[in-house]
Amino acid sequence: MYQVEIFVTYKPSILDPQGEAIQRAVQQMGYSEVQSVRQGKYFQVEIDRSVENLEACVEEICDRLLANVTMESYSYRVKED
């Protein structure tokens, strides 16, 4: 089985109000050392080894379902068990 970790984040040019709100809350907790917080989505996907083209499968799933490619970018890591 392939264990795929997918990370979807806003492109750098896109404002991240959620991340900014978290940063303010963190600084109110007393952690002024925290310089920035960006929030994104994280997916753990199990894919059977019988898949023909793993990269094409993962990238199509990201492009069509998991990421809004206008505003978001994605990356992924594959672990084999």
Add this chain to the structure above:
Amino acid sequence: MYQVEIFVTYKPSILDPQGEAIQRAVQQMGYSEVQSVRQGKYFQVEIDRSVENLEACVEEICDRLLANVTMESYSYRVKED
């Protein structure tokens, strides 16, 4: 600067309707090899090196702000640049 990646996911015993909905959509795309999808949250946090105790800082932020520790668990990775 420390670059911290934080991953927040539902505990295994907790149902993940979002992940199940994505899995159904993926299988309708024709990828029957996808066995499961779990969705979580992903944070990129920049923390200045002057922080006294990095682990304590990250774990307090997770415990108090980023994760609902009743239903979610978290892990993190630290990169130094």
